[in-house]
Amino acid sequence: MSNLEDKLRYVIETLDIANVMMEPFINSLQKALKAAASELRAEGASILVKENDSGDLYFLLAIGEVADKLKGMKVPSGKGIAGFVFSSGQPIAVSDVSQEPTFYKEIDETTGYTTQTILATPLRHNEEIIGVLEFVNRVGSPPYEPFTSDEMDRASMFAEIIASLVNTYESLKTFYKFGEKLLENYDKKDFEEVRNWLSLIRSSPEHTQMLELSMLVRELSSQGEIEKQLCRDLLEVLLKYSKSKQSLF
Protein backbone atom coordinates (compact mmCIF):
# COMPACT_ATOMS: atom_id res chain seq x y z
CA MET A 1 0.00 0.00 0.00
CA SER A 2 2.85 2.32 0.83
CA ASN A 3 4.22 2.03 -2.70
CA LEU A 4 0.78 2.68 -4.18
CA GLU A 5 0.26 5.59 -1.82
CA ASP A 6 3.57 7.12 -2.89
CA LYS A 7 2.61 6.76 -6.54
CA LEU A 8 -0.79 8.32 -5.97
CA ARG A 9 0.72 11.14 -3.99
CA TYR A 10 3.10 11.78 -6.86
CA VAL A 11 0.21 11.83 -9.36
CA ILE A 12 -1.72 14.32 -7.23
CA GLU A 13 1.31 16.57 -6.88
CA THR A 14 1.92 16.46 -10.63
CA LEU A 15 -1.73 17.16 -11.37
CA ASP A 16 -1.93 20.12 -9.07
CA ILE A 17 1.33 21.60 -10.35
CA ALA A 18 0.15 21.16 -13.95
CA ASN A 19 -3.10 22.85 -12.98
CA VAL A 20 -1.27 25.72 -11.30
CA MET A 21 1.03 26.13 -14.31
CA MET A 22 -1.80 26.08 -16.88
CA GLU A 23 -3.38 29.23 -15.51
CA PRO A 24 -0.49 31.59 -16.30
CA PHE A 25 -0.27 30.20 -19.81
CA ILE A 26 -3.93 30.95 -20.44
CA ASN A 27 -3.35 34.44 -19.03
CA SER A 28 -0.34 34.95 -21.30
CA LEU A 29 -2.28 33.66 -24.30
CA GLN A 30 -5.13 36.01 -23.48
CA LYS A 31 -2.69 38.93 -23.23
CA ALA A 32 -0.92 38.01 -26.48
CA LEU A 33 -4.26 37.62 -28.28
CA LYS A 34 -5.48 41.00 -26.99
CA ALA A 35 -2.22 42.68 -28.05
CA ALA A 36 -2.41 41.12 -31.51
CA ALA A 37 -6.07 42.09 -31.97
CA SER A 38 -5.34 45.63 -30.83
CA GLU A 39 -2.36 45.89 -33.21
CA LEU A 40 -4.54 44.71 -36.10
CA ARG A 41 -7.56 46.80 -34.99
CA ALA A 42 -9.67 43.62 -34.99
CA GLU A 43 -12.93 43.40 -33.06
CA GLY A 44 -12.45 39.73 -32.31
CA ALA A 45 -9.67 37.19 -32.35
CA SER A 46 -9.47 33.50 -31.61
CA ILE A 47 -7.05 30.63 -31.27
CA LEU A 48 -8.15 27.35 -32.82
CA VAL A 49 -6.19 24.24 -31.96
CA LYS A 50 -6.19 20.79 -33.53
CA GLU A 51 -7.95 18.14 -31.52
CA ASN A 52 -5.76 15.08 -31.62
CA ASP A 53 -8.37 12.34 -32.00
CA SER A 54 -10.70 13.85 -34.60
CA GLY A 55 -8.46 16.34 -36.39
CA ASP A 56 -11.17 18.99 -35.84
CA LEU A 57 -10.17 22.47 -34.74
CA TYR A 58 -11.57 23.71 -31.44
CA PHE A 59 -11.64 27.26 -30.10
CA LEU A 60 -9.14 27.27 -27.25
CA LEU A 61 -9.49 30.96 -26.56
CA ALA A 62 -11.36 33.89 -28.03
CA ILE A 63 -11.76 37.59 -27.37
CA GLY A 64 -14.45 39.93 -28.65
CA GLU A 65 -18.22 40.20 -28.68
CA VAL A 66 -19.04 36.48 -28.75
CA ALA A 67 -15.90 35.14 -27.08
CA ASP A 68 -17.74 33.13 -24.43
CA LYS A 69 -19.95 31.42 -27.00
CA LEU A 70 -17.01 30.47 -29.18
CA LYS A 71 -14.95 28.81 -26.46
CA GLY A 72 -15.07 25.05 -26.89
CA MET A 73 -16.86 25.18 -30.27
CA LYS A 74 -15.41 23.13 -33.10
CA VAL A 75 -14.68 23.52 -36.81
CA PRO A 76 -14.68 20.10 -38.51
CA SER A 77 -11.47 18.97 -40.18
CA GLY A 78 -10.89 20.64 -43.56
CA LYS A 79 -13.95 22.92 -43.26
CA GLY A 80 -14.11 26.67 -43.67
CA ILE A 81 -11.30 29.19 -43.89
CA ALA A 82 -9.72 27.94 -40.66
CA GLY A 83 -9.72 24.34 -41.90
CA PHE A 84 -8.09 25.37 -45.15
CA VAL A 85 -5.41 27.51 -43.50
CA PHE A 86 -4.66 24.63 -41.14
CA SER A 87 -4.21 22.06 -43.92
CA SER A 88 -2.56 24.30 -46.52
CA GLY A 89 -0.28 26.28 -44.22
CA GLN A 90 -1.12 29.44 -46.17
CA PRO A 91 -2.44 32.57 -44.47
CA ILE A 92 -5.56 34.07 -46.07
CA ALA A 93 -7.56 37.26 -45.67
CA VAL A 94 -11.13 37.51 -46.95
CA SER A 95 -12.59 40.99 -47.34
CA ASP A 96 -16.29 40.48 -47.71
CA VAL A 97 -17.54 37.23 -46.26
CA SER A 98 -20.95 38.76 -45.47
CA GLN A 99 -21.79 38.56 -49.18
CA GLU A 100 -21.48 34.80 -48.98
CA PRO A 101 -24.48 33.27 -47.19
CA THR A 102 -22.73 29.94 -46.65
CA PHE A 103 -19.62 31.41 -45.10
CA TYR A 104 -18.91 30.11 -41.63
CA LYS A 105 -22.60 29.32 -41.33
CA GLU A 106 -22.47 26.96 -38.37
CA ILE A 107 -20.35 29.18 -36.16
CA ASP A 108 -22.09 32.45 -37.02
CA GLU A 109 -25.54 30.89 -36.66
CA THR A 110 -24.74 29.54 -33.22
CA THR A 111 -23.13 32.71 -31.90
CA GLY A 112 -25.42 35.21 -33.64
CA TYR A 113 -22.32 37.06 -34.82
CA THR A 114 -21.89 38.42 -38.35
CA THR A 115 -18.41 37.81 -39.69
CA GLN A 116 -17.67 40.33 -42.42
CA THR A 117 -13.93 40.34 -42.82
CA ILE A 118 -11.45 37.76 -41.64
CA LEU A 119 -7.70 37.13 -41.48
CA ALA A 120 -6.44 33.62 -40.66
CA THR A 121 -2.83 32.51 -40.28
CA PRO A 122 -1.37 29.14 -39.25
CA LEU A 123 0.04 28.43 -35.80
CA ARG A 124 3.21 26.44 -36.19
CA HIS A 125 5.43 24.82 -33.58
CA ASN A 126 8.40 22.54 -34.26
CA GLU A 127 7.59 22.27 -37.98
CA GLU A 128 4.03 21.14 -37.25
CA ILE A 129 0.95 23.25 -37.84
CA ILE A 130 -0.87 23.00 -34.51
CA GLY A 131 -3.73 25.41 -35.08
CA VAL A 132 -4.95 28.65 -36.58
CA LEU A 133 -4.98 32.25 -35.39
CA GLU A 134 -8.00 34.20 -36.62
CA PHE A 135 -8.94 37.86 -36.56
CA VAL A 136 -12.48 38.98 -37.42
CA ASN A 137 -14.03 42.35 -38.27
CA ARG A 138 -12.71 45.74 -37.16
CA VAL A 139 -13.21 47.88 -34.09
CA GLY A 140 -16.06 50.33 -34.81
CA SER A 141 -19.03 50.08 -37.10
CA PRO A 142 -19.40 48.26 -40.42
CA PRO A 143 -18.56 48.30 -43.27
CA TYR A 144 -15.16 47.12 -42.15
CA GLU A 145 -11.98 47.90 -43.98
CA PRO A 146 -10.35 44.63 -45.14
CA PHE A 147 -7.19 43.34 -43.45
CA THR A 148 -4.12 44.52 -45.32
CA SER A 149 -1.11 42.70 -46.70
CA ASP A 150 1.10 44.29 -44.06
CA GLU A 151 -1.29 43.17 -41.31
CA MET A 152 -1.08 39.64 -42.67
CA ASP A 153 2.70 39.71 -42.11
CA ARG A 154 2.30 41.12 -38.61
CA ALA A 155 -0.32 38.49 -37.77
CA SER A 156 2.15 35.72 -38.63
CA MET A 157 4.67 37.24 -36.21
CA PHE A 158 2.09 37.13 -33.41
CA ALA A 159 1.27 33.58 -34.48
CA GLU A 160 4.88 32.55 -33.76
CA ILE A 161 4.65 33.72 -30.14
CA ILE A 162 1.14 32.38 -29.62
CA ALA A 163 2.01 28.97 -31.11
CA SER A 164 4.82 28.53 -28.61
CA LEU A 165 2.52 29.33 -25.67
CA VAL A 166 -0.23 27.08 -27.07
CA ASN A 167 2.20 24.20 -27.37
CA THR A 168 3.32 24.47 -23.73
CA TYR A 169 -0.27 24.85 -22.57
CA GLU A 170 -1.39 21.80 -24.55
CA SER A 171 1.50 19.73 -23.15
CA LEU A 172 0.51 20.62 -19.59
CA LYS A 173 -3.11 19.81 -20.40
CA THR A 174 -2.15 16.39 -21.75
CA PHE A 175 -0.19 15.79 -18.59
CA TYR A 176 -3.13 16.87 -16.48
CA LYS A 177 -5.59 14.69 -18.41
CA PHE A 178 -3.28 11.72 -18.09
CA GLY A 179 -3.12 12.18 -14.34
CA GLU A 180 -6.89 12.49 -14.12
CA LYS A 181 -7.31 9.30 -16.11
CA LEU A 182 -5.02 7.47 -13.73
CA LEU A 183 -7.09 8.68 -10.81
CA GLU A 184 -10.34 7.68 -12.51
CA ASN A 185 -9.17 4.08 -12.48
CA TYR A 186 -8.53 4.23 -8.76
CA ASP A 187 -11.91 5.88 -8.21
CA LYS A 188 -13.69 2.92 -9.73
CA LYS A 189 -12.07 0.53 -7.28
CA ASP A 190 -12.90 2.26 -4.09
CA PHE A 191 -14.32 5.66 -4.74
CA GLU A 192 -15.01 6.87 -1.23
CA GLU A 193 -11.74 5.70 0.23
CA VAL A 194 -9.66 7.31 -2.54
CA ARG A 195 -11.69 10.51 -2.37
CA ASN A 196 -11.07 10.83 1.38
CA TRP A 197 -7.42 10.10 0.88
CA LEU A 198 -7.19 12.75 -1.86
CA SER A 199 -8.88 15.29 0.32
CA LEU A 200 -6.42 14.50 3.10
CA ILE A 201 -3.45 14.87 0.77
CA ARG A 202 -4.67 18.12 -0.71
CA SER A 203 -5.34 19.68 2.67
CA SER A 204 -2.00 18.60 4.10
CA PRO A 205 0.46 21.40 4.93
CA GLU A 206 3.19 19.69 2.83
CA HIS A 207 1.03 19.76 -0.29
CA THR A 208 -0.07 23.36 0.30
CA GLN A 209 3.55 24.38 0.84
CA MET A 210 4.61 22.70 -2.38
CA LEU A 211 1.88 24.49 -4.35
CA GLU A 212 2.81 27.78 -2.71
CA LEU A 213 6.39 27.21 -3.80
CA SER A 214 5.25 26.50 -7.38
CA MET A 215 3.19 29.67 -7.38
CA LEU A 216 6.12 31.65 -6.02
CA VAL A 217 8.36 30.39 -8.83
CA ARG A 218 5.62 31.16 -11.32
CA GLU A 219 5.17 34.71 -10.01
CA LEU A 220 8.89 35.37 -9.99
CA SER A 221 9.24 33.98 -13.53
CA SER A 222 6.49 36.22 -14.79
CA GLN A 223 8.49 39.32 -13.75
CA GLY A 224 10.75 38.97 -16.79
CA GLU A 225 13.45 36.97 -18.52
CA ILE A 226 16.23 38.05 -16.12
CA GLU A 227 14.19 37.08 -13.07
CA LYS A 228 13.29 33.74 -14.68
CA GLN A 229 16.94 32.96 -15.39
CA LEU A 230 18.02 34.09 -11.93
CA CYS A 231 15.31 31.94 -10.34
CA ARG A 232 16.42 28.91 -12.34
CA ASP A 233 20.11 29.46 -11.56
CA LEU A 234 19.46 29.85 -7.84
CA LEU A 235 17.24 26.79 -7.66
CA GLU A 236 19.74 24.68 -9.58
CA VAL A 237 22.58 25.72 -7.28
CA LEU A 238 20.38 25.04 -4.28
CA LEU A 239 19.39 21.62 -5.56
CA LYS A 240 22.99 20.70 -6.32
CA TYR A 241 24.08 21.76 -2.88
CA SER A 242 21.18 19.99 -1.22
CA LYS A 243 21.91 16.75 -3.07
CA SER A 244 25.56 16.85 -2.11
CA LYS A 245 24.71 17.42 1.55
CA GLN A 246 21.68 15.06 1.56
CA SER A 247 19.78 17.62 3.57
CA LEU A 248 20.44 21.27 4.25
CA PHE A 249 19.19 21.22 7.81
Place this chain on the structure above:
Amino acid sequence: MNLFELSELVRLDESWKKCTGKGVCIAVIDSGIDASHPKLQGKVVESVEAIVEKDKIKILPSSFTDATGHGTACAGIIVSIAPDVKLHSIKVLGATGANDGRALLAGIEYAIRKRIRLINLSIGTTKPQYFAPLHDLLDKAYQAGCVIVAAANNLPYPSYPSVFSSSLISVRRSEETDPFKFGFHYGETIELTAPGVNINTTWLDGGYRKLTGNSFACPHIVGIIALLLEKFPDLTPFQVKTLLYSIARQNQAREREFI
Protein backbone atom coordinates in the same frame (compact mmCIF):
# COMPACT_ATOMS: atom_id res chain seq x y z
CA MET B 1 16.08 31.43 -81.69
CA ASN B 2 18.37 31.58 -78.67
CA LEU B 3 17.26 32.59 -75.21
CA PHE B 4 18.55 36.15 -75.51
CA GLU B 5 16.71 36.69 -78.77
CA LEU B 6 13.56 35.17 -77.30
CA SER B 7 13.74 37.48 -74.28
CA GLU B 8 14.19 40.49 -76.51
CA LEU B 9 11.31 39.38 -78.72
CA VAL B 10 8.95 38.98 -75.78
CA ARG B 11 10.01 42.36 -74.40
CA LEU B 12 9.54 44.18 -77.69
CA ASP B 13 6.67 42.26 -79.24
CA GLU B 14 3.87 42.18 -76.69
CA SER B 15 1.43 40.26 -78.89
CA TRP B 16 1.62 37.35 -76.40
CA LYS B 17 -0.47 39.49 -74.05
CA LYS B 18 -3.37 39.11 -76.46
CA CYS B 19 -3.24 35.30 -76.26
CA THR B 20 -5.96 33.46 -74.34
CA GLY B 21 -4.10 30.35 -73.19
CA LYS B 22 -5.70 28.22 -75.91
CA GLY B 23 -4.37 24.66 -75.95
CA VAL B 24 -2.59 25.05 -72.60
CA CYS B 25 -3.40 22.51 -69.85
CA ILE B 26 -3.06 23.58 -66.24
CA ALA B 27 -3.22 21.43 -63.11
CA VAL B 28 -4.62 23.15 -60.03
CA ILE B 29 -3.45 21.12 -57.05
CA ASP B 30 -5.68 22.40 -54.28
CA SER B 31 -9.06 21.84 -52.61
CA GLY B 32 -10.86 21.07 -55.90
CA ILE B 33 -12.62 23.38 -58.39
CA ASP B 34 -16.34 24.08 -58.44
CA ALA B 35 -16.80 23.57 -62.19
CA SER B 36 -20.44 24.72 -62.04
CA HIS B 37 -19.40 28.33 -61.34
CA PRO B 38 -20.63 30.47 -64.28
CA LYS B 39 -17.09 31.79 -64.87
CA LEU B 40 -15.61 28.28 -64.96
CA GLN B 41 -18.18 26.33 -66.92
CA GLY B 42 -16.62 24.18 -69.63
CA LYS B 43 -13.08 24.97 -68.49
CA VAL B 44 -12.48 22.12 -66.04
CA VAL B 45 -11.75 19.03 -68.13
CA GLU B 46 -10.78 16.65 -65.34
CA SER B 47 -11.33 16.34 -61.60
CA VAL B 48 -9.46 13.83 -59.45
CA GLU B 49 -8.93 13.46 -55.72
CA ALA B 50 -6.25 12.04 -53.40
CA ILE B 51 -7.96 9.31 -51.36
CA VAL B 52 -6.49 7.21 -48.54
CA GLU B 53 -7.02 3.49 -49.19
CA LYS B 54 -5.48 0.95 -46.84
CA ASP B 55 -2.99 3.58 -45.71
CA LYS B 56 -1.97 4.28 -49.30
CA ILE B 57 -2.77 7.42 -51.25
CA LYS B 58 -4.59 6.89 -54.52
CA ILE B 59 -5.64 9.44 -57.10
CA LEU B 60 -9.20 8.63 -58.16
CA PRO B 61 -11.84 10.41 -60.24
CA SER B 62 -13.76 12.93 -58.18
CA SER B 63 -16.85 15.13 -58.38
CA PHE B 64 -16.25 18.54 -59.94
CA THR B 65 -16.60 20.29 -56.59
CA ASP B 66 -14.46 22.21 -54.15
CA ALA B 67 -14.13 21.50 -50.41
CA THR B 68 -13.26 25.03 -49.30
CA GLY B 69 -13.48 27.48 -52.21
CA HIS B 70 -9.72 28.03 -52.36
CA GLY B 71 -9.12 26.00 -55.55
CA THR B 72 -12.10 27.68 -57.22
CA ALA B 73 -10.61 31.07 -56.31
CA CYS B 74 -7.27 30.14 -57.91
CA ALA B 75 -9.00 28.77 -61.03
CA GLY B 76 -10.99 32.00 -61.37
CA ILE B 77 -7.80 34.07 -61.33
CA ILE B 78 -6.16 31.87 -63.97
CA VAL B 79 -9.10 32.10 -66.37
CA SER B 80 -9.42 35.85 -65.82
CA ILE B 81 -6.01 36.13 -67.54
CA ALA B 82 -6.11 33.08 -69.81
CA PRO B 83 -9.80 32.30 -70.49
CA ASP B 84 -9.21 29.45 -72.96
CA VAL B 85 -7.01 27.17 -70.83
CA LYS B 86 -8.05 23.65 -69.87
CA LEU B 87 -8.04 23.06 -66.14
CA HIS B 88 -7.29 19.77 -64.38
CA SER B 89 -8.48 19.82 -60.79
CA ILE B 90 -6.35 17.67 -58.48
CA LYS B 91 -7.93 17.76 -55.04
CA VAL B 92 -5.49 17.11 -52.20
CA LEU B 93 -7.16 19.14 -49.47
CA GLY B 94 -10.65 18.84 -48.07
CA ALA B 95 -12.91 17.33 -45.48
CA THR B 96 -12.50 13.76 -46.71
CA GLY B 97 -8.91 13.77 -47.93
CA ALA B 98 -5.64 12.89 -46.27
CA ASN B 99 -4.88 16.59 -45.82
CA ASP B 100 -1.18 16.02 -45.50
CA GLY B 101 2.10 16.04 -47.40
CA ARG B 102 1.49 12.55 -48.81
CA ALA B 103 -1.57 13.79 -50.70
CA LEU B 104 0.41 16.77 -51.96
CA LEU B 105 3.16 14.48 -53.26
CA ALA B 106 0.63 12.16 -54.92
CA GLY B 107 -1.06 15.13 -56.58
CA ILE B 108 2.17 16.52 -58.02
CA GLU B 109 3.27 13.06 -59.14
CA TYR B 110 -0.05 12.57 -60.95
CA ALA B 111 0.28 15.89 -62.78
CA ILE B 112 3.84 15.07 -63.88
CA ARG B 113 2.83 11.58 -64.99
CA LYS B 114 0.10 13.12 -67.14
CA ARG B 115 2.67 15.63 -68.46
CA ILE B 116 0.46 18.60 -67.62
CA ARG B 117 2.63 21.52 -68.73
CA LEU B 118 1.70 24.01 -66.05
CA ILE B 119 1.00 23.35 -62.37
CA ASN B 120 -0.55 25.81 -59.89
CA LEU B 121 0.50 25.06 -56.32
CA SER B 122 -1.00 27.62 -53.97
CA ILE B 123 -0.42 25.31 -51.01
CA GLY B 124 2.60 23.77 -49.30
CA THR B 125 3.83 21.87 -46.30
CA THR B 126 6.14 22.90 -43.46
CA LYS B 127 7.04 19.33 -42.49
CA PRO B 128 10.72 18.63 -43.17
CA GLN B 129 10.11 14.92 -43.84
CA TYR B 130 8.64 15.93 -47.21
CA PHE B 131 11.66 18.04 -48.15
CA ALA B 132 13.59 15.25 -49.94
CA PRO B 133 10.68 13.55 -51.77
CA LEU B 134 9.35 16.93 -52.91
CA HIS B 135 12.78 17.91 -54.13
CA ASP B 136 13.05 14.71 -56.19
CA LEU B 137 9.58 15.20 -57.58
CA LEU B 138 10.27 18.78 -58.62
CA ASP B 139 13.42 17.70 -60.39
CA LYS B 140 11.32 15.12 -62.26
CA ALA B 141 8.85 17.83 -63.20
CA TYR B 142 11.64 20.05 -64.46
CA GLN B 143 13.07 17.25 -66.57
CA ALA B 144 9.60 16.40 -67.92
CA GLY B 145 9.12 20.02 -68.98
CA CYS B 146 6.38 20.75 -66.42
CA VAL B 147 6.44 24.27 -65.01
CA ILE B 148 5.47 24.39 -61.33
CA VAL B 149 4.45 27.71 -59.83
CA ALA B 150 4.16 27.78 -56.03
CA ALA B 151 2.85 30.32 -53.56
CA ALA B 152 5.68 31.53 -51.37
CA ASN B 153 5.27 31.30 -47.66
CA ASN B 154 6.29 34.64 -46.24
CA LEU B 155 5.95 33.33 -42.73
CA PRO B 156 8.91 33.29 -40.34
CA TYR B 157 9.72 29.68 -41.31
CA PRO B 158 10.27 27.73 -44.55
CA SER B 159 7.50 26.04 -46.48
CA TYR B 160 8.08 23.33 -49.06
CA PRO B 161 8.23 23.29 -52.02
CA SER B 162 8.21 27.10 -52.40
CA VAL B 163 11.82 27.33 -51.11
CA PHE B 164 13.13 25.14 -53.94
CA SER B 165 13.79 28.13 -56.13
CA SER B 166 15.93 26.30 -58.66
CA SER B 167 13.25 23.91 -59.90
CA LEU B 168 10.10 25.98 -59.63
CA ILE B 169 8.76 29.50 -59.71
CA SER B 170 7.90 30.93 -56.34
CA VAL B 171 5.50 33.88 -56.05
CA ARG B 172 4.48 36.27 -53.31
CA ARG B 173 1.75 38.88 -53.24
CA SER B 174 2.12 42.55 -54.07
CA GLU B 175 -0.33 45.44 -53.93
CA GLU B 176 -0.13 45.74 -57.75
CA THR B 177 -3.48 45.29 -59.49
CA ASP B 178 -2.40 44.79 -63.11
CA PRO B 179 -1.45 41.11 -63.64
CA PHE B 180 0.94 42.05 -66.46
CA LYS B 181 2.95 44.32 -64.17
CA PHE B 182 4.48 41.55 -62.09
CA GLY B 183 7.90 42.02 -60.52
CA PHE B 184 10.74 40.06 -58.96
CA HIS B 185 12.85 39.87 -55.83
CA TYR B 186 16.32 39.12 -57.03
CA GLY B 187 18.49 37.10 -54.69
CA GLU B 188 15.66 35.96 -52.45
CA THR B 189 13.81 32.68 -52.25
CA ILE B 190 10.71 34.54 -53.35
CA GLU B 191 11.35 35.21 -57.01
CA LEU B 192 8.29 36.90 -58.44
CA THR B 193 5.69 39.26 -57.07
CA ALA B 194 2.18 39.45 -58.49
CA PRO B 195 -1.21 40.88 -57.47
CA GLY B 196 -2.39 39.19 -54.27
CA VAL B 197 -4.21 41.82 -52.23
CA ASN B 198 -8.01 42.14 -52.28
CA ILE B 199 -8.35 40.05 -55.42
CA ASN B 200 -11.97 39.67 -56.50
CA THR B 201 -12.36 36.10 -57.70
CA THR B 202 -14.69 33.14 -58.00
CA TRP B 203 -15.90 31.28 -54.90
CA LEU B 204 -18.34 28.53 -53.99
CA ASP B 205 -22.03 28.56 -54.99
CA GLY B 206 -21.42 30.81 -57.98
CA GLY B 207 -20.23 33.59 -55.68
CA TYR B 208 -17.21 35.87 -55.54
CA ARG B 209 -14.79 36.83 -52.80
CA LYS B 210 -12.14 39.48 -52.31
CA LEU B 211 -9.09 37.64 -51.09
CA THR B 212 -5.58 38.45 -49.89
CA GLY B 213 -2.65 36.03 -49.75
CA ASN B 214 0.27 34.59 -51.68
CA SER B 215 -2.14 31.83 -52.70
CA PHE B 216 -3.78 34.31 -55.04
CA ALA B 217 -0.59 35.84 -56.42
CA CYS B 218 0.53 32.40 -57.66
CA PRO B 219 -2.37 31.87 -60.18
CA HIS B 220 -1.69 35.31 -61.67
CA ILE B 221 1.75 34.12 -62.77
CA VAL B 222 0.25 30.82 -63.93
CA GLY B 223 -2.15 32.78 -66.16
CA ILE B 224 0.74 34.81 -67.59
CA ILE B 225 2.74 31.63 -68.31
CA ALA B 226 -0.29 30.13 -70.08
CA LEU B 227 -0.27 33.09 -72.49
CA LEU B 228 3.46 32.65 -73.12
CA LEU B 229 3.02 28.90 -73.67
CA GLU B 230 0.31 29.49 -76.24
CA LYS B 231 2.59 31.88 -78.13
CA PHE B 232 5.74 29.72 -77.66
CA PRO B 233 4.54 26.13 -77.05
CA ASP B 234 8.01 24.60 -76.85
CA LEU B 235 9.37 26.66 -73.98
CA THR B 236 11.30 24.70 -71.35
CA PRO B 237 10.88 25.53 -67.61
CA PHE B 238 14.26 27.28 -67.73
CA GLN B 239 13.17 29.42 -70.68
CA VAL B 240 9.88 30.24 -68.97
CA LYS B 241 11.76 31.45 -65.89
CA THR B 242 14.14 33.50 -68.00
CA LEU B 243 11.31 35.15 -69.91
CA LEU B 244 9.43 35.95 -66.72
CA TYR B 245 12.58 37.47 -65.25
CA SER B 246 13.12 39.51 -68.38
CA ILE B 247 9.53 40.83 -68.41
CA ALA B 248 9.58 41.53 -64.66
CA ARG B 249 12.82 43.48 -65.05
CA GLN B 250 11.28 45.52 -67.83
CA ASN B 251 8.15 46.14 -65.72
CA GLN B 252 10.23 47.39 -62.83
CA ALA B 253 12.38 49.58 -65.09
CA ARG B 254 9.23 51.14 -66.54
CA GLU B 255 7.90 51.75 -63.06
CA ARG B 256 11.12 53.51 -62.05
CA GLU B 257 10.96 55.68 -65.19
CA PHE B 258 7.37 56.52 -64.34
CA ILE B 259 8.34 57.56 -60.81
